[in-house]
Amino acid sequence: MHLTTRTTTDSPRVAPTASPRRVRLAAVAAVTVATTMTACSVGSSPHGELARNKQTLASCDASAPPASDIQIDGSGSSASKTITEERMAAIEQIVRTTAVCSGRLRVSVFSASSAGTATLFDGPLPLHGATDTARLKRVATAVDDAMSEIRDAYGPAVAGLKGKGSDITAQYRLASEWINQVGGNFRLHLLVLTDGFQNVGMDLGNRAISKQEAAELANRTTVPTLSGVSVTVAGLGRVTGTPPRSDVVQGLVAYYDALCKKAGATKCVSVTDYAPEGR
Template sequence: MSRFTKSNLAHVTPVRASAAAALFGAALVLTSCSTASRPNNDLAADQQILATCDAAAPPAADIQIDGSGSSSSDAITEERFKAIESVVRTTAICSGRLRVSVFSSSSAATNIIIDKPLHLDGATDNARLKRLPTLVTDTMTAIRSGYSATASSLPNGGSDISAEYRLANEWIGQVGAPYRLHLYLLTDGFQNVGFRLDDKVISKQEAADLASGVAVPQLPGASVLVAGLGRISGAPPSSEMVDGLIAFYDALCKKASAAQCVSVTDYTVAGR
């Protein structure tokens, strides 16, 4: 269900993919490629990812999916699964830990689908990487099969996106050293619990002012990606409204003192 009023819809224009999508792919190694589209023996790309891994700080990938009604469409869900698959792949290559959750109207309205380390056995890098397709496939099968029941058990009339920063902070505190938090928020961005981002266009200054009043924990060293901003199941919002969302989530991430902040409208990377 869309959360826009008729007056908002009167000014709808198509959403353009943000130029930050290139940074989205480069900074966090997230692409739209699926396992099915890549040969199992294609080690070169996986070796490139392996070369970027930090053994001293393996990734703790916390993927949080917005389960509210405004972005509940098969197309958006499939886009999110493709994004998740890329995170799973990178996390497994770097011997990290993965958590995937679905949330809606509050931090309490958050259900976990999977929470486990991703480890590849083998005597050499190539031997381990050859086991990667099976691990990715098995992990994605568990996520896909658990998603519908998890999402349907949540209230879909509200979205409290900012509350998920606290849950991410609590999780990385439990996981502990040496992991580094990589938070992925797959959401349309239209928070309507506590404060509203779905009822009007806001300027960059208004976005910064609003973010300054939102309570978020400190996430030093973390990377935060908010992806899918403005992607809803109904008619898309105006580009100006989406620009306000991007500005807000950039400002919120900076308030959390994260090391990397990326806020984008699209899941795909240019050229893919």
């Protein structure tokens, strides 16, 4: 907001000089007005946080709130600060959507077996308030609290994982067991953050595989039925050091797509980089 001063010449009188105190008060008032106008502008902007949360709320399924199960591969092949921060950014987006939609969240890290899993967070993300706007204004605090708990627990949990392998497919069974425990009308959204290099029971990192080979391998892999579930496997090929060849990554994508389809999931996404989507 720009404040414009106007001078007139229809009066011969000379305006009195403002005292220093009045100048200071005027400056404070101008800053207050500018700050208020800026805050109003941001709050009402379609790019503002409240507006984004309202858009997310409009896409929520009130009859089936999300049960977001985030599984993080804690094996050493993707253990880098950059990859960890990419994963935390993805987790924060899921946490925000889950909170807006009044869902439930579980975040875990895993390694060589289903037994080698540590839970970082497990619980509902309720937002209290008499109106949607009042509840949505609490989203930021809920997200910050959850992310602080997840970040604080992540390092010690990874350090305490048993085994050096990566049993990615076991997480599908754990997700199925968890949603059965949660009960209610929740809809499971499984997000597996991993480089995709399963090396327990099979080795997906030694060569590129074709789509046909990927489908055959997926058919031999035991997974539970995940009807009505949304499954995203993100980070495929993202490793420390030299990245794998593109045909190797394409083979990983084909395998996890085929595995998801075998499980009967409603939605299957297998990608190198996570990108938020409307639910």
